[in-house]
Amino acid sequence: MEMSVTEKFKELFNELEGCDEVDQKQKIEEMKRMIDEMNEKEFESVFTTELFENIHKMIILKKFSLKDAISLLMCIGSFNASFIxxxxxxxxxxxxxxxxxIIIDEEKKKERKNERLLIDLCECCLLLNNYNVDLSKDLLGICIRYLLKVALKKEEDKETQKEVETAILALSCIRKLQKVPKELFLNEIKEIVFYQQEHHNLTPLASRFLWLFLMDRLDNDESLEDVFVNELHLAREVARELEELSKCVDWTRKEKEKENRGKEVKKKFIIRRFLYAFFFFFFSSSKLWNEEFIELIMSIVQVLRASRDNHKETFESCINVIETAAGKKVVKIEAFLKGGAVDAVLEEIQRPTLDDKIAYNGLIFFMNVLYRLKDEEKDEMEEAKRKATKMELFEKMEEEGYEDCIFGFCNCKVESLFDEYIFVPNVERLFVHY
Structure with a gap:
């Protein structure tokens, strides 16, 4: 009977202790290839606290060099970071x-500082961090400083690009909720983004994780919103990243029909990370942004339509993001019309296979839009523009009988996202009083 990938990995790891340096390197390369073949469950079954303790013991007993340990740990960390x-x-x-x-002690040295070791250990600590442990202020400052230094490299040879990619991937692992003072990264990040926008020097993976790092920083510092949106063009750039990612996924294949591994699956996980970041951005921001958000809504709608039939988790995330955005003044109402969100949600709520959660999100989306139109009237929005938007929205809903479809849900009991049944409130008055 053929051994599973996890059994082969464990066997190779147990053989490391009795090997010479050359054999160890060969086995490590083979183990790294095996990691790329693993799915999430296999990965979790192998990389336990016990395994990391064994690596530590082997380093102490000089049965495993620190350099080789780092090589293996970096591969483990890259998988860990990419698949959350x-x-x-x-x-x-x-x-x-x-x-x-070691990182803190090495940084304190005034002479003969091993910068390569510092960078490698910083990357290991962040890549393996799992998003649930806050780093100390001192360690965070050291890691950001050294990894940004790597990320700022502009050479386009493959080796340098890989170094930059790993550094940015590691930075993206800093917890969303962990406060990172903008003085530690803002000037460097702006330089990296501006150079990338002009020269396209970053790998696709590096570019995607750079934006994830930036969006995670918005959670703790509203002062960054204007810089990210209007200077770095966050909405436009992230829309392009999402569009390119979507093209790399075969949405026609059902998730259960394919093994949960490989490059395509990694791209799908990155899409989910983007959607997760969008949700919190739309939820926490209170400003009304520029026309580039139309592009972002269009890209989310594109993923929504593509994932509808076979990728339920991604599909539900898209609906959730759109509904949340409609309830906040981050995106103009016109963006939902021009970006296709209104059409997409209208299509969903009349599907015969509609489930409670999608019905709930779809109805809340329309109620948010309608309330927004009323609020904008109170805010003395340009009246002609408001009326034109309202008319376009209502005509679109009336053309195919969508308005009747929405009324059909009035006072119906549906299951909310909080796993409890609620009554959908009367929405007739919102239509009637406009």
Whole structure:
């Protein structure tokens, strides 16, 4: 009977201790190839706290060089970061604590500082962080400083591009909720983004994770919103990234028909990370932004339509993001019309296979839009423009009988996102009083 990939990996790892340096390197390369073949469950079953403790012991006993350990850990970390593995294992290991001590001690040296070691250990600590442990202020400052130094490299040879990609991937692992003072990164990040926009020097993966890092920083610092949106053109750039990612996924294949592994699956996970970041951005922001948000809404709608039949989790995330955006003054109402969101949601609520959660989100989307139109009237919005938007919205809903479809849900009981049944409120008055 053929051994599973996890059994082969464990067997190779157990053989490391008795190998010479050359054999160890060969086995490590083979183990790294195996990691790329694993799915999420296989990965979690192998990379336990016990494994990290064994790596630490082998380093102490000089049966495993620190350089080779880092090589293996970087591969583990890249998988961990790309697939958002949330199981804690490295954080609770002694290896993590030793790495952090080495980083801080090495940084304190005034002479003969090993910068390459510092960068490697910073990347390991962040890539294996799992998003659920706050880094100390000192460690965070060191990691950001050294990794940005790598990310600022502009050479376009493959080796440098890979270094930059790994550094940005590691930076994107800093927790969304962890406060990162903008003084630590803003000027450098702006330089990286501006250079990328002009020269396209970053790999696709590096570019995507750069924007994820930026969107995560918005959670704790509203002062960054204007810089990110109007200077760095966040909405436009992220829309393009999402569009390119969507093209790389075969949405026609059902998730259960394909193994949860490979480059395509990694791209799907990155799409979900983008959608997760959008949700919090729209939820927390209170400003009304520029026309580039039409492009962003269009790209989300594109993923929504593509994922509708076979990728339920991604599809529900898209609906959730659109509904949240409609309830906030981040995106103008016209963007939902021009970006195709109104059409997409209208299509969903009349599908014969409509489920409670989609019905709930769809109806809340329209109620948010209608309330927004009323609020904008109170805010003395340009009347002709408001009336034109309202007329376009209502005509679109009336053409195919969508208005009747929405009324059909009035006072119906549907299951909300909070797993409890609610009554959909009367929406007739919103239509009647406009």
């Amino acid at each position: 593995i949330l199981k804690s294992s490295f954080e609770s290991s002694s290896l993590r604590h030793i790495f952090e001590i």
